[in-house]
Structures are given as structure tokens and as C-alpha cells.
Amino acid sequence: MPALTFPYKRLGPHYAPVVPVALFGRSLSAQTEAYVDSGAFASIFRLGLLAALGLRKEDGRVETFTVGDGGRLKAYAFRLPVQIGPLRFVARATFSNELRIGFNLLGRQTIFDRFDEIAFNERARQVIFRFD
Amino acid sequence: MRREKAAEDPNDRYFNTHFARLVKEHGGEWIVLVDGKLIGIGREKDLGKLMAKARRTHPRSMPFAAPIPARQDLQCLL
Numbered sequence: 001m002p003a004l005t006f007p008y009k010r011l012g013p014h015y016a017p018v019v020p021v022a023l024f025g026r027s028l029s030a031q032t033e034a035y036v037d038s039g040a041f042a043s044i045f046r047l048g049l050l051a052a053l054g055l056r057k058e059d060g061r062v063e064t065f066t067v068g069d070g071g072r073l074k075a076y077a078f079r080l081p082v083q084i085g086p087l088r089f090v091a092r093a094t095f096s097n098e099l100r101i102g103f104n105l106l107g108r109q110t111i112f113d114r115f116d117e118i119a120f121n122e123r124a125r126q127v128i129f130r131f132d
Numbered sequence: 133m134r135r136e137k138a139a140e141d142p143n144d145r146y147f148n149t150h151f152a153r154l155v156k157e158h159g160g161e162w163i164v165l166v167d168g169k170l171i172g173i174g175r176e177k178d179l180g181k182l183m184a185k186a187r188r189t190h191p192r193s194m195p196f197a198a199p200i201p202a203r204q205d206l207q208c209l210l
Contacts, residue, residue: 009148012155012206020144022194030183031143031196048162048176052183052197097176102159102201 001116001130004085008125009033017120017127021106023093024081025053032104036118036127040107041065044075047097049104053080063094073098082111084129089114142168143196159202166190173200 008015017036022029030052042065050057060076067073075096082091091110099105112118117130143165154163164171164182171186179197186195
């Protein structure tokens, strides 16, 4: 089974599964990076990327998520082509600045199910995306 | 099992190489790169201008835009 292997990114004293991701708007596209979070349901990108893709938040569907501390997070949802490595597919991406972390998050919904398996190898500091 | 190591991207390489300094000096801002070259660093409101500059100067390449985590963002990672 083919697989894409990404080394963990060093974040200060820690290493974390941060991978490059490309997002495609109607006419503009942008590369960014996102923390692969198997505990997150949705993929949440920073709101600033919408402008970088030539999209307006008003064109997205407003959704509210409950986060780990019980708080609520308002996000704007879009269905966009997303590319990880050579694989490009349409996925649901939400955009918000209310998560208050310095990263984009890659969650399970419509991302993880594009792959047969996503494995975290902590010892080797690698995240592996396996697909057919 | 066949493994394909993802090709190292020049933007990714730049961001990783300079990451510690960027967090220290520009945490909370955004970085825009293209073809491994720095286009600019600015606040979110400046991102449109930086992306336009990246597309103007490198029309054949896809620009890279990412938030630069602040120090406290790195400390708060679960």
C-alpha cells in the first residue's frame, strides 16, 4: 500500500505532526501547514486563509463547534479541493480565529477518510498517510 | 509496504529552518513564502497584500501562507 511519510516538525521543545497542505479557492490557491489532530472532528484553518484564497467568510456556512473546554467556536465551512502530497480531493474545511492556537488543524472529517490509515510513529517522529 | 517520503518543499524548509527565530520575533503574525523565498511577514490584515505580491513576483508558483505560532501557543499544545 503506498504511503506518504512526513517528518514531525520541531515546535520549540517538542515535535509534532505538522504537514504541508494546499487549499484551492475558485481562482486562487495557497499552501499552508496544519497540525494533524486525530482528536479533532473538523479541520479548522485560520480565517486569514480565506482572503488568501479569494473567498469571503459570508459565502461559507456558519457552524458552531464545542471545543475541549466546553466553550463554543464559530466557524465558516466550505467544501474545497485540498491537496496533501500528490493527493487532491474535495474536503470540508472550516475557517475560524476563535480556536486561539497558532496552528491550522487537520481533523478527521472528510480528510482522514480519504486515506486507508493515518499512523503516528512517535519514536521515528513521523506521520504516515497510507492510501490505495 | 511501499513508502513514499513526501518531497521536501522549499517553503516548508525555509519555515522549519527559521521557525525558532520567527516564533521569537514574529509570533502571532503571518509569513508568506514562495519558492522558498520570503515575501513578507505581517499581520492577518496584511495577508492579502503579501499574497498579491507573491503572485505578482512568482506567477507560476503557489504561495505559502501560515500563521507563526506565538511562544504561548507552543507551551499550550496538548
